[in-house]
Amino acid sequence: MLIFAARRAITDIVNNKFLHMVSIATIALSVFIVSAFSLFFNNATDFLDAWQKGIRIITYLDDTAAESHQADLKQRIESLDGVAAIAFISKDDAYRDLQQKIGQQSSLLESLDKNPLPDSFEITLADSFRNLEDIEKLAQTIAQLPYVDDVEYAQKWLYRFSGIYNLFKVTGLVLVSIFFMATLLIIANTIRLIMYSRREEIEIIRIIGADEEFIKYPLFFAAVAQGFLGGIAGILMLYLAFALTIPNFAPETIFAFFEIRFITIRFALTIVLCSMIIGWVGCYFSIRKFLKL
Amino acid sequence: MYPDQENNLIIRMFNVTKRYGKMEALRNLTLDVRKNEFVFVTGPSGAGKSTMIKLLYHGETASSGAILVDGMNLGRISRKQVPRLRRKFGVIFQDFKLIPTKTVFQNVALVLEVGGLKPKEIYPRVMEVLTYVGIDDRAEEFPPVLSGGEKQRVAVARAMVGVPEIVLADEPTGSLDPESAAHIFRLLQAVHRSGATVIIATHDQQMIQNHNGRVVRLEKGRMAGPD
Numbered sequence: 001m002l003i004f005a006a007r008r009a010i011t012d013i014v015n016n017k018f019l020h021m022v023s024i025a026t027i028a029l030s031v032f033i034v035s036a037f038s039l040f041f042n043n044a045t046d047f048l049d050a051w052q053k054g055i056r057i058i059t060y061l062d063d064t065a066a067e068s069h070q071a072d073l074k075q076r077i078e079s080l081d082g083v084a085a086i087a088f089i090s091k092d093d094a095y096r097d098l099q100q101k102i103g104q105q106s107s108l109l110e111s112l113d114k115n116p117l118p119d120s121f122e123i124t125l126a127d128s129f130r131n132l133e134d135i136e137k138l139a140q141t142i143a144q145l146p147y148v149d150d151v152e153y154a155q156k157w158l159y160r161f162s163g164i165y166n167l168f169k170v171t172g173l174v175l176v177s178i179f180f181m182a183t184l185l186i187i188a189n190t191i192r193l194i195m196y197s198r199r200e201e202i203e204i205i206r207i208i209g210a211d212e213e214f215i216k217y218p219l220f221f222a223a224v225a226q227g228f229l230g231g232i233a234g235i236l237m238l239y240l241a242f243a244l245t246i247p248n249f250a251p252e253t254i255f256a257f258f259e260i261r262f263i264t265i266r267f268a269l270t271i272v273l274c275s276m277i278i279g280w281v282g283c284y285f286s287i288r289k290f291l292k293l
Numbered sequence: 294m295y296p297d298q299e300n301n302l303i304i305r306m307f308n309v310t311k312r313y314g315k316m317e318a319l320r321n322l323t324l325d326v327r328k329n330e331f332v333f334v335t336g337p338s339g340a341g342k343s344t345m346i347k348l349l350y351h352g353e354t355a356s357s358g359a360i361l362v363d364g365m366n367l368g369r370i371s372r373k374q375v376p377r378l379r380r381k382f383g384v385i386f387q388d389f390k391l392i393p394t395k396t397v398f399q400n401v402a403l404v405l406e407v408g409g410l411k412p413k414e415i416y417p418r419v420m421e422v423l424t425y426v427g428i429d430d431r432a433e434e435f436p437p438v439l440s441g442g443e444k445q446r447v448a449v450a451r452a453m454v455g456v457p458e459i460v461l462a463d464e465p466t467g468s469l470d471p472e473s474a475a476h477i478f479r480l481l482q483a484v485h486r487s488g489a490t491v492i493i494a495t496h497d498q499q500m501i502q503n504h505n506g507r508v509v510r511l512e513k514g515r516m517a518g519p520d
Binding site: 004015200201204205206207208209210211212214 | 372377384406455
């Protein structure tokens, strides 16, 4: 029975090429959009995570801080909650570092009378201390300590990014739900159209003694096949788009700490499985309506 | 054993009425058909011949009365039993009812696929029947390219391939030229000789007069008696 169903489903797909192609293309597009969002979220989550891991609070000291004050300040900062490590960067080290970074333009610095850079502490945060509010509180506490001139960290940028991320998250969820429903309706309608276009054939098959399974199985098979092919095509489209666009961004030169990754095989398989299930569900609803005796 | 089987009756209709809205297509029809009987159901257009055929294969359900086919009460069978009932029949229509997207072979083979036969069993059986009706050379053609006579031969092949107990033919020669009609009729007689009960709904009086068979005449949905 199942072999017949598969054979008849393949024949149906070949006989109704256009209808099935439209359906597969629409599923592929939905899968593409849904998995593109997932790709964005996965990478945005990784990016935020990596960025937060790399967060350092730079504490600039004022010029009046003597060595003893610096040692005292270092001790006080070390004792604060969330501080994993603290490193002193003298103004001379900072100057040399700046010279290296600006390379050929370093001659500009030679025109300065004195080193304008202050001494500073570079504070590495504990792994458990990644909450933006906590980081902000810590920065404010440090800023109020004596001999601290200024405190700097990637506060605004992070806030803005996580704001966009959250907005995308909500929009993405809404869009994913809409595309899920759209895919379901498209498959259900395609099956209904196929059944409508073949209502005489179905009637003939019934007259010669076919049971409902004989009529239903090929349709289910075709719907699941549509889901499978649409799912695979959507993932391939995403991979193609990813392979063609991401290398042009040269992300490694922008974010040394972060590498943009494609969706995992497991996730891709889950998406394909989901689109097959959507095919089955769409078929179930349209068949239930159509085959009522 | 059912009393019907003792009496060798394969079809029993008791006071069968079929209404479509207010219109009565059949009224209080009572009829018994014995196994391997050859029956002509005749009458003018609108007499209820096609309705009677549809009621027998459960294409329609009776508004009142009872129909028994080989001991199965059609008023009481479940949806799941309908396919089993229909496999007792081979049905031939005036408009052939072939599937245009399937080849001649596939159209005929479908009956055996529905019956659950394996492909290696299906192929020789279908080819044997196609050869018998004289259409084996067109096995890979699609119905739209066949002539009316050829299409009806395919329909006959489809009706007989499953070796049904009853063959129902609704105006089988209605749209055919005399030569093709004679050929189809000879095939139906052969089906009858092989042991099947054959019921032909027709208003072709010449066909009825030229061949032996019991004649049931319907008029305005009522039994008008034998001719």
